[in-house]
Amino acid sequence: MNSRTEERIVLISVHGDPAIEVGKEEAGGQNVYVRHVGEALAKLGWKVDMFTRKVNAQQDDIVEHTENCRTIRLKAGPTDFVPRDDIFDYLPEFVDNLLKFQQENDFTYPLIHTNYWLSAWVGMQLKQIQGSQQIHTYHSLGAVKYNTVNKVPLIANTRLEVEKNVLETAERIVATSPQEEEHMRSWVSSEGQIDIIPCGTDIERFGGVDKAAARAKLRSKAQTVGNELKFSLDEEIVMYVGRFDRRKGIETLVRAIRKSNLFNSPNLKLIIAGGSRPGQSDGRERERIENIVDELGMRQVTCFPGRLSQEDLPLYYAAADVCVVPSHYEPFGLVAIEAMASGTPVVASDVGGLQFTVVPEETGLLAPPKDVEAFCSAIDRIISDSQWRDKLGQAGRKRVETKFSWNGVAHQLSDLYTEISNITPADAPSLIEK
Numbered sequence: 468m469n470s471r472t473e474e475r476i477v478l479i480s481v482h483g484d485p486a487i488e489v490g491k492e493e494a495g496g497q498n499v500y501v502r503h504v505g506e507a508l509a510k511l512g513w514k515v516d517m518f519t520r521k522v523n524a525q526q527d528d529i530v531e532h533t534e535n536c537r538t539i540r541l542k543a544g545p546t547d548f549v550p551r552d553d554i555f556d557y558l559p560e561f562v563d564n565l566l567k568f569q570q571e572n573d574f575t576y577p578l579i580h581t582n583y584w585l586s587a588w589v590g591m592q593l594k595q596i597q598g599s600q601q602i603h604t605y606h607s608l609g610a611v612k613y614n615t616v617n618k619v620p621l622i623a624n625t626r627l628e629v630e631k632n633v634l635e636t637a638e639r640i641v642a643t644s645p646q647e648e649e650h651m652r653s654w655v656s657s658e659g660q661i662d663i664i665p666c667g668t669d670i671e672r673f674g675g676v677d678k679a680a681a682r683a684k685l686r687s688k689a690q691t692v693g694n695e696l697k698f699s700l701d702e703e704i705v706m707y708v709g710r711f712d713r714r715k716g717i718e719t720l721v722r723a724i725r726k727s728n729l730f731n732s733p734n735l736k737l738i739i740a741g742g743s744r745p746g747q748s749d750g751r752e753r754e755r756i757e758n759i760v761d762e763l764g765m766r767q768v769t770c771f772p773g774r775l776s777q778e779d780l781p782l783y784y785a786a787a788d789v790c791v792v793p794s795h796y797e798p799f800g801l802v803a804i805e806a807m808a809s810g811t812p813v814v815a816s817d818v819g820g821l822q823f824t825v826v827p828e829e830t831g832l833l834a835p836p837k838d839v840e841a842f843c844s845a846i847d848r849i850i851s852d853s854q855w856r857d858k859l860g861q862a863g864r865k866r867v868e869t870k871f872s873w874n875g876v877a878h879q880l881s882d883l884y885t886e887i888s889n890i891t892p893a894d895a896p897s898l899i900e901k
């Protein structure tokens with residue numbers, strides 16, 4: 468085969484489409500990560516192809532994000548939404564179509580960065596078939612996740628095996644926090660090479676507006692929120708944003724607010740934001756949470772604005788007094804750094820990547836997962852001391868600026884790609900004959 472080696476970076480994210488809207492059941496941090504890493508790498512001079520699975524016939528096969536960064540959707544199984552635990556059987560077709568795409572374009576991808584275990588399997592096949600080098604980011608570890616759920620899916624053993632194999636065979640694993648590295652070592656394998664490169668956030672998009680201005684803007688849009696929330700300056704706003712998934716621990720937050728000293732104040736407001744689809748698992752979780760809200764007599768203080776658009780999200784973060792991330796487990800947790808970038812303190816579960824991003828007593832507070840009392844007192848402490856709250860918010864902003872900007876993250880990944888492959892971004896646009 469007279470094929471050339473195309474000096475591109477390939478990001479594979481089988482179930483997390485980087486071009487899709489986030490905030491729904493299966494669209495969350497991974498989609499955001501892949502998209503922002505891709506776009507930031509393109510700014511550094513790489514040509515970036517991001518492969519994902521096509522989930523409906525109306526979707527474009529190729530989405531151009533910027534001149535050097537695109538999403539390519541491949542057929543694998545039905546052109547329909549398939550829960551991630553049911554995708555594995557369609558992966559051979561994904562690999563075939565990726566190989567076909569290369570063939571049609573007459574190039575071979577030398578370096579592949581895979582995301583989540585499904586893509587890890589795809590990457591391992593490409594490594595075997597054509598000697599591509601592989602970098603892998605887990606986003607979630609089966610061994611840790613299965614420890615926090617009551618029902619383990621049928622696919623569990625396959626996933627655990629793939630996660631072990633990729634750790635031992637990839638050129639490099641990217642852990643997004645020291646906690647995740649530690650989990651890989653204690654739960655997955657002592658073999659394989661791991662680098663720590665965190666997730667990032669857009670420090671210009673988040674943090675560009677202060678609380679008063681954010682509330683004023685949201686006030687003018689309030690008819691679309693349609694509830695008791697006024698976004699007035701005297702409201703104490705506690706916010707959750709993210710997917711509706713039981714493991715996100717939204718119930719803990721709701722119960723904590725019910726117990727709060729401030730509960731009887733007319734100013735306390737709880738926002739629970741995120742998309743959901745009736746009848747799907749996120750829709751069912753939202754319904755469950757709404758029922759708890761009703762049972763606890765909290766309707767008047769609680770607002771469900773649905774999925775927040777990219778435009779509104781920074782305003783909501785800036786408008787909130789405290790952002791709560793009550794997950795049972797979180798490998799990284801983008802929401803925490805987005806809130807911190809917006810100058811808003813975070814109360815988070817004392818787990819996983821949240822132990823890395825949130826510095827207790829400096830940028831927010833940590834509480835044991837599922838511990839209603841602890842979340843309640845942490846939220847109350849911050850809400851009742853506005854000076855301290857502002858100080859925590861400022862320190863959070865600073866921490867994100869120095870440690871978690873997408874550009875900084877992309878630079879670190881770029882250096883890693885070069886170290887492994889000898890390709891530099893300056894070479895990236897060129898095509899080399901094999």
Ligand code: UDP
Pocket residue numbers: 489490491494495496497499708709710740741742773774775776777780799800801802803805
């Ligand atoms: N998100 C959003 N709109 C919403 C809810 C969530 O844009 O209505 C985004 C949020 O800003 C974050 C991502 O979805 O970037 C969630 O990532 P995180 O790592 O916190 O959680 P995951 O979804 O990966 O479990």
